[in-house]
Amino acid sequence: MDGWRLSAVVHGLSVGRVAWVGRGALVCELRSPFRMPVASSGQEAIYRAAASPRLQDLTQRLLLSAVASRDGGASAQGVKWWLRFNVLGAGLSPVQHLDSTSPRWQKLEAESRLMNFVTWLVVCRPSGRPISTRSARKYVSQVVTWMRRVYSADFAGGLDLQNLRDLLKGMRRELGDTPVRRRYGVRTQHLRQAMDLCLPRKCRRRAVRSMRALLAVAFCGLLRGGEAALPDGEEFDPRKHLTLRHTVLHAP
Amino acid sequence: MLVIYQAKNSKQLTYKTVPVYLVGGGTLIDPIAELERMLELDPVAEDMRSVTPLFRDDAGAAFRRRDVSRAVKSLMESIGLDPGCFGAHSLRIGGATAALAAGVHPSVIRITGRWSSDVWQIYARLSKQSALGVSMVIGSTPFDDCERGEFMSEELELMPEEMASLGDAHFPVDGVESDSD
Numbered sequence: 001m002d003g004w005r006l007s008a009v010v011h012g013l014s015v016g017r018v019a020w021v022g023r024g025a026l027v028c029e030l031r032s033p034f035r036m037p038v039a040s041s042g043q044e045a046i047y048r049a050a051a052s053p054r055l056q057d058l059t060q061r062l063l064l065s066a067v068a069s070r071d072g073g074a075s076a077q078g079v080k081w082w083l084r085f086n087v088l089g090a091g092l093s094p095v096q097h098l099d100s101t102s103p104r105w106q107k108l109e110a111e112s113r114l115m116n117f118v119t120w121l122v123v124c125r126p127s128g129r130p131i132s133t134r135s136a137r138k139y140v141s142q143v144v145t146w147m148r149r150v151y152s153a154d155f156a157g158g159l160d161l162q163n164l165r166d167l168l169k170g171m172r173r174e175l176g177d178t179p180v181r182r183r184y185g186v187r188t189q190h191l192r193q194a195m196d197l198c199l200p201r202k203c204r205r206r207a208v209r210s211m212r213a214l215l216a217v218a219f220c221g222l223l224r225g226g227e228a229a230l231p232d233g234e235e236f237d238p239r240k241h242l243t244l245r246h247t248v249l250h251a252p
Numbered sequence: 253m254l255v256i257y258q259a260k261n262s263k264q265l266t267y268k269t270v271p272v273y274l275v276g277g278g279t280l281i282d283p284i285a286e287l288e289r290m291l292e293l294d295p296v297a298e299d300m301r302s303v304t305p306l307f308r309d310d311a312g313a314a315f316r317r318r319d320v321s322r323a324v325k326s327l328m329e330s331i332g333l334d335p336g337c338f339g340a341h342s343l344r345i346g347g348a349t350a351a352l353a354a355g356v357h358p359s360v361i362r363i364t365g366r367w368s369s370d371v372w373q374i375y376a377r378l379s380k381q382s383a384l385g386v387s388m389v390i391g392s393t394p395f396d397d398c399e400r401g402e403f404m405s406e407e408l409e410l411m412p413e414e415m416a417s418l419g420d421a422h423f424p425v426d427g428v429e430s431d432s433d
Contacts, residue, residue, distance in 0.1 A: 183338070190328065197330050198330050210294075215327075215343065220281060223344065224340075229316055229317045236314045244305075
């Protein structure tokens with residue numbers, strides 16, 4: 001009973017009228033009087049788990065699984081660049097623990113660093129390839145989300161980042177957006193013509209026959225490059241990648 | 253039939269495999285004939301099939317995505333096309349476009365291409381065959397429509413430059429039909 005009374009006191013409500021408050025909103029209210037719940041036999045372990053530190057760990061893991069990579073967004077490209085910009089470039093910690101009560105100059109400094117990050121991305125092209133203002137904006141969003149999810153910290157203590165928005169606007173006006181890369185489809189007749197020219201059917205080299213088969217399978221099976229071949233940067237793993245075992249040929 | 257484990261959405265759907273059904277007999281591209289020729293030249297012992305990459309180079313290593321991209325660029329360059337406009341994804345775009353041109357139903361294209369949304373429409377491009385097919389179908393199909401809706405006014409408004417080019421021509425005032433209508 002003590003626990004319930006304590007809960008009621010914490011919420012500033014009288015005993016018998018206990019409310020659960022989630023993120024400032026009243027979620028549920030119990031009308032008085034209520035009876036103290038008693039765990040039925042055999043269910044003690046279930047209720048003991050409520051206080052287990054493993055529950056906390058599991059909750060954290062599930063939270064991080066909100067994004068497909070299951071790391072809270074730490075492997076997002078924008079976050080990777082943010083880590084490199086801070087650690088390798090500026091020599092500063094990429095994580096900031098500011099909240100709404102932090103001094104304004106600290107918040108402005110955090111925003112300023114994020115603005116420098118954006119300029120660095122677009123102008124210095126760390127990947128060697130042009131990064132458009134549009135992509136830089138997405139990267140900023142990834143950094144802000146990652147910090148909120150993993151460190152429960154609002155970027156720049158919740159500052160509205162108006163200067164950053166203006167920077168992006170100015171950047172678009174001044175530098176323009178990188179033109180979208182043109183990508184044409186291969187025409188069936190062109191693929192055949194070019195394969196016969198460069199990968200002759202009679203050639204007995206394994207690579208030639210294999211590439212012919214790959215191109216034909218990818219074209220007719222609407223495969224992505226990373227499905228027909230090994231995705232760049234990955235090592236071959238027969239459990240994940242295409243092997244001969246994965247083909248089944250049926251007679252018509 | 254080909255079973256793919258490494259589908260694009262496999263991060264969300266762990267252990268989900270995607271079967272890809274391929275049928276031979278294509279007059280220009282025949283994936284089954286190409287697969288058979290490849291296997292005939294380079295037979296692999298039964299117990300090694302599960303660890304041998306399906307598509308591999310002379311050294312026996314699996315082709316990488318960038319190898320496919322280079323091959324496509326090089327092939328297109330060999331027939332006089334701009335290699336900068338092609339890449340590994342061009343195969344998927346071309347395949348989807350060919351399917352649409354042949355009159356394959358859009359929902360079938362979406363399923364066979366394993367698109368979970370309408371993004372397949374970006375891949376399937378208009379071809380002369382599709383366009384001709386559409387006009388032929390339109391010109392051959394009588395119909396009795398059972399709905400008479402009204403256009404939203406914006407859809408009928410001319411662009412400012414079109415307006416300007418028409419000079420002093422008479423335009424109907426909003427809500428009042430002109431005689432020519």
